[in-house]
Amino acid sequence: MAQIKQxxxxxxxxxxxxxxxxxxxxLLSGKGAYVDDIxxxxxxxxxxxxxxxxxxxxxxxxxxxxxxxxxxxxxxxGADLRGVVENIPPMGVLPDLFVPQHPVLATDRVRYxxxxxxxxxxxxxxxxQDALELIHVEYDPLPVxxxxxxxxxPGSPLVHEQSKSNVAGTFKLDSGDIERAFRKADRIxxxxxxxxxxxxxxxxxxxxxxxxxxGEKMLTVWSATQIPHLLRSSLSRLLKVPENRLRxxxxxxxGAFGGKLNVYREEVLLPLLAMRLGRPVKWIETRRExxxxxxxxxxxxxxxxxxxxxxxxxxxxxxxxxxxxxxxPQMLTAAIPTLTAIMATGCYKIxxxxxxxxxxxxxxxxxxxxxxxxxxxATYLIERIVDMAAAELKMDPAExxxxxxxxxxxxxxxxPSGLIYDSGNYKTCMDKALDxxxxxxxxxxxxxxxxxxxxxxxxxxxxxxxxxxxxxxxDPPGGGWESATVRIEPSGKVTVLSGxxxxxxxxxxxxxxxxxxxxxxxxxxxxxxxxxxxxVPPGVGTFGSRNTAVGGTAVYMSAQKIRTKMxxxxxxxxxxxxxxxxxxDGTLQSKLNPKKSVSVREVARAAYTAKxxxxxxxPGLSETSFFSPKNYxxxxxxxxxxxxVERETGEVKIIKYVAMDDCGKVINPMTVEGQxxxxxxxxxxxxxxxxxxxxxNGQLVTGSLMDYAFPKATQLPEYICDRTETPTTSNPLGVKxxxxxxxxxxxxxLVNAVVDALAPYGIQHLDMxxxxxxxxxxxxxxxxxx
Amino acid sequence: MQxxxxxxxxxxxxxVEPRMLLxxxxxxxxxxxxxxxxxxxxxxxxxxxxxxxxxxxSCLMLAVQxxxxxxxxxxxxxxxxxxxxxxxxLEKFGFQCGYCTSGMILSAYVLLQSNPQxxxxxxxxxxEGNLCMCTGYQQIVESISYAATKMKEAGK
Numbered sequence: 046m047a048q049i050k051q052x053x054x055x056x057x058x059x060x061x062x063x064x065x066x067x068x069x070x071x072l073l074s075g076k077g078a079y080v081d082d083i084x085x086x087x088x089x090x091x092x093x094x095x096x097x098x099x100x101x102x103x104x105x106x107x108x109x110x111x112x113x114x115x116x117x118x119x120x121x122x123g124a125d126l127r128g129v130v131e132n133i134p135p136m137g138v139l140p141d142l143f144v145p146q147h148p149v150l151a152t153d154r155v156r157y158x159x160x161x162x163x164x165x166x167x168x169x170x171x172x173x174q175d176a177l178e179l180i181h182v183e184y185d186p187l188p189v190x191x192x193x194x195x196x197x198x199p200g201s202p203l204v205h206e207q208s209k210s211n212v213a214g215t216f217k218l219d220s221g222d223i224e225r226a227f228r229k230a231d232r233i234x235x236x237x238x239x240x241x242x243x244x245x246x247x248x249x250x251x252x253x254x255x256x257x258x259x260g261e262k263m264l265t266v267w268s269a270t271q272i273p274h275l276l277r278s279s280l281s282r283l284l285k286v287p288e289n290r291l292r293x294x295x296x297x298x299x300g301a302f303g304g305k306l307n308v309y310r311e312e313v314l315l316p317l318l319a320m321r322l323g324r325p326v327k328w329i330e331t332r333r334e335x336x337x338x339x340x341x342x343x344x345x346x347x348x349x350x351x352x353x354x355x356x357x358x359x360x361x362x363x364x365x366x367x368x369x370x371x372x373x374p375q376m377l378t379a380a381i382p383t384l385t386a387i388m389a390t391g392c393y394k395i396x397x398x399x400x401x402x403x404x405x406x407x408x409x410x411x412x413x414x415x416x417x418x419x420x421x422x423a424t425y426l427i428e429r430i431v432d433m434a435a436a437e438l439k440m441d442p443a444e445x446x447x448x449x450x451x452x453x454x455x456x457x458x459x460x461p462s463g464l465i466y467d468s469g470n471y472k473t474c475m476d477k478a479l480d481x482x483x484x485x486x487x488x489x490x491x492x493x494x495x496x497x498x499x500x501x502x503x504x505x506x507x508x509x510x511x512x513x514x515x516x517x518x519x520d521p522p523g524g525g526w527e528s529a530t531v532r533i534e535p536s537g538k539v540t541v542l543s544g545x546x547x548x549x550x551x552x553x554x555x556x557x558x559x560x561x562x563x564x565x566x567x568x569x570x571x572x573x574x575x576x577x578x579x580x581v582p583p584g585v586g587t588f589g590s591r592n593t594a595v596g597g598t599a600v601y602m603s604a605q606k607i608r609t610k611m612x613x614x615x616x617x618x619x620x621x622x623x624x625x626x627x628x629x630d631g632t633l634q635s636k637l638n639p640k641k642s643v644s645v646r647e648v649a650r651a652a653y654t655a656k657x658x659x660x661x662x663x664p665g666l667s668e669t670s671f672f673s674p675k676n677y678x679x680x681x682x683x684x685x686x687x688x689x690v691e692r693e694t695g696e697v698k699i700i701k702y703v704a705m706d707d708c709g710k711v712i713n714p715m716t717v718e719g720q721x722x723x724x725x726x727x728x729x730x731x732x733x734x735x736x737x738x739x740x741x742n743g744q745l746v747t748g749s750l751m752d753y754a755f756p757k758a759t760q761l762p763e764y765i766c767d768r769t770e771t772p773t774t775s776n777p778l779g780v781k782x783x784x785x786x787x788x789x790x791x792x793x794x795l796v797n798a799v800v801d802a803l804a805p806y807g808i809q810h811l812d813m814x815x816x817x818x819x820x821x822x823x824x825x826x827x828x829x830x831x
Numbered sequence: 832m833q834x835x836x837x838x839x840x841x842x843x844x845x846x847v848e849p850r851m852l853l854x855x856x857x858x859x860x861x862x863x864x865x866x867x868x869x870x871x872x873x874x875x876x877x878x879x880x881x882x883x884x885x886x887x888x889s890c891l892m893l894a895v896q897x898x899x900x901x902x903x904x905x906x907x908x909x910x911x912x913x914x915x916x917x918x919x920x921l922e923k924f925g926f927q928c929g930y931c932t933s934g935m936i937l938s939a940y941v942l943l944q945s946n947p948q949x950x951x952x953x954x955x956x957x958x959e960g961n962l963c964m965c966t967g968y969q970q971i972v973e974s975i976s977y978a979a980t981k982m983k984e985a986g987k
Contacts, residue, residue, distance in 0.1 A: 065921055065922065066924070068929070069920075069921045069926075069929075072926065072928075073917040073920055073921060073929070073932060073936070074905065074906070074909075074913065074917065075863070075864070075866070075904065075905035076865065077865075077929050079864075081858075081867075081868070082858075084862070171848065171851070246964055247928070247964060248869045248875065248928065248931050248962070248963070248965070249867070249869065249928070250869070297928075299869075299929070300928040332870035332871050332872070332875070548928060549927040549928030549929070549965055550927070551927070715924050716924070718924075718970075719927055719966060719970060722967040722969050722970065723964075723965045723966050724967075725967055726966070726967025726968065727964075727967075749870070749871070749872045750870045750872050750874035750875055750962070751872045755874075755962055755964070757958070757959055757962065758954075758955040758956075758958040758961075758963075758971070759955045759956055759958075759959060761968055763969055764969055787967075
């Protein structure tokens with residue numbers, strides 16, 4: 046059985062402890078309620094006709110036969126939406142970003158395979174699918190832009206004729222004297238790294254249901270989303286429905302990984318159809334649709350140069366990055382690669398940085414936030430180039446890292462990109478990881494393996510990421526605040542209402558842990574409600590590993606306010622000074638005479654009967670807080686991956702995987718472990734198997750789970766996980782966030798291990814995914830292998 | 832076409848289109864929504880149910896093919912609290928978002944019937960037809976292994 050170490054002590058009665066999740070019994074027994082599980086009578090079902098071409102003019106669209114099919118209620122095309130809702134603008138932009146019109150339904154032109162053209166409403170999903178086949182579309186195909194390096198060549202066909210080129214936007218970062226750094230360097234190590242396009246692939250694809258109650262003028266939208274409040278604001282703006290007549294509900298959501306951090310065309314259209322039709326409408330995305338029309342992630346090419354001295358000191362980093370953003374920027378599309386730029390120097394003290402980013406239009410689905418969102422790309426490029434430098438200087442990869450790490454005494458540290466790293470203990474974390482992995486022994490084993498002709502490799506990845514998104518005042522905008530209401534009910538039970546919208550992360554549990562500790566009530570007495578804009582305070586959403594650090598802090602702040610109020614009420618009831626009140630074991634007692642006490646329940650009763658309140662105090666025990674962090678948090682860690690490559694087949698076998706993560710203080714080690722392990726799996730998935738492939742015509746080759754190699758249980762290793770704990774100074778809980786760490790740490794650890802295994806053949810780099818065939822061919826091409 | 836299916840011991844009879852998938856019958860006609868749909872190619876295993884005691888993917892079978900069959904879904908695993916496998920998933924945190932969980936648990940249930948003390952590798956092989964995007968599988972493997980131990984202790 047896997048080795049799980051827990052070396053950190055809990056920091057509260059509930060906080061810091063492994064506590065079973067509140068959400069679990071319902072999810073385990075099939076009683077969860079995902080969007081498709083919510084049945085409304087008289088629902089009409091929606092299916093989308095999507096473009097079969099990557100770039101084409103629509104010359105004819107004939108819906109007459111489909112319209113005549115029994116059971117078809119209505120068919121909506123782009124022409125029907127003229128003057129109603131014409132454009133869904135992105136949120137994250139660059140100063141020079143060319144922002145094309147982003148229609149709800151294409152009218153005369155399509156720019157990627159899967160772009161929606163028409164929506165069929167039918168009595169059941171089967172009829173809706175039948176009707177799609179009866180819609181007649183004629184296309185006039187245009188030249189297709191697929192490869193981003195070709196897309197920016199002069200004379201390339203344009204994705205958007207109104208733009209001068211396929212360069213969508215640019216971003217530049219210059220810090221320190223980069224030219225001097227490169228002049229002074231003993232060696233300049235260069236690499237070209239492709240971070241391939243992958244799919245976020247939540248198990249539940251997208252799903253939207255909408256219902257308009259004309260009498261109440263109330264529009265209710267159920268969506269599998271990470272951002273119910275942002276979706277509500279967008280829908281209000283786009284559909285011109287007052288925000289207070291619009292209710293967005295994110296019920297149980299079957300994973301998201303960034304893919305549901307968006308405002309999609311389908312999400313805008315469904316509520317409009319519900320209003321027009323006066324019936325509930327539902328759209329459940331198929332997996333094939335999901336792979337075409339939900340955002341993809343990554344898709345960067347990084348040209349990296351690292352200036353180093355002969356003793357391994359890093360002097361400067363240059364990076365030129367191309368980011369394939371697809372045809373239409375979605376919500377945060379343009380913001381994601383800027384995260385790569387600002388995090389490019391990683392854990393290292395590199396005095397000079399030059400980063401040039403170019404976003405490129407292609408005839409593909411948009412890229413946007415996928416777990417890690419820009420940071421995995423940053424960690425990958427720096428961790429690969431550092432390993433290449435170590436190889437060139439014949440230094441141990443651990444040694445070169447150690448020499449360049451920021452020291453724990455240097456925090457807070459202002460990076461070349463202007464970020465202020467909050468806290469860190471990189472060397473200690475790496476040393477612990479190496480100890481746990483048995484690094485020195487592994488190197489000896491490797492030596493023996495090589496003598497036997499076996500290809501064993503050891504890969505390190507030391508990462509720092511940017512989390513707890515983020516300060517409202519930062520540039521690029523960081524996500525901002527999060528809110529929470531904590532309410533002690535008249536019976537003494539506690540309700541927490543959160544603006545964040547977890548979907549598998551477990552905040553129904555961690556928020557309850559925070560509230561229970563602060564209010565000294567039993568954990569079972571706390572209920573957490575989220576995801577319904579009609580019942581929870583305004584919120585931002587769940588992304589950027591922000592739920593606990595930002596949303597959890599709002600819970601903590603509200604609980605603190607209630608505590609203060611309870612102390613005042615208790616003091617009044619006991620006729621003592623509030624300063625002499627202490628909350629302990631569910632009672633508020635006199636510090637001087639513990640026998641003088643009232644229970645939380647008695648205080649709650651007093652708060653609502655309002656007979657014995659201190660003069661001037663409002664009744665009730667309900668407080669709301671908005672926490673707006675002043676800084677991000679910067680979790681870090683070291684992952685060690687050990688592989689053996691099968692010489693005859695090119696297959697990569699993971700022999701050992703060690704993750705030492707530091708996400709600051711931990712509320713629930715069990716859920717943290719889950720986040721880390723799941724993240725590692727997705728990182729390894731990208732490194733080994735996964736890749737979204739479009740062919741030269743812009744057709745999606747990996748368009749189903751038959752073709753897209755999502756890893757199975759037999760293809761992933763056991764993970765040995767442990768932590769160090771360096772609290773953040775960015776919030777009072779000291780928590781940093783952990784949702785994306787695994788994905789960020791894992792990918793370079795695996796690739797570094799494989800490249801290390803292949804070092805005897807003089808192989809310096811291999812682009813992901815490291816499928817057996819690619820590894821085998823790369824070996825075969827080397828003369829050393831013959 | 833008329834179809835009569837016993838699901839979790841209860842008989843469901845309905846007139847359905849011949850092309851209706853079994854998973855839609857279970858979800859829409861029997862209104863048992865614990866069985867989920869995660870793909871359309873039979874790869875993900877979210878729709879796994881027991882068909883006359885064996886696991887099948889209910890998105891790959893027509894409802895009419897199930898005429899006369901006995902189906903068990905996650906809702907039928909335990910009528911009284913949680914089954915030991917569900918308990919183990921709870922204790923060992925064998926899932927996160929819960930979408931794949933019904934299928935995982937039913938695959939585990941069938942595995943443990945034929946192999947009450949599986950090795951980790953055997954568990955992983957038994958889950959070949961079930962994908963999970965959240966956990967990276969380790970905690971699922973631990974849950975099933977733990978369930979096996981608990982069930983042996985309890986003599987179940």
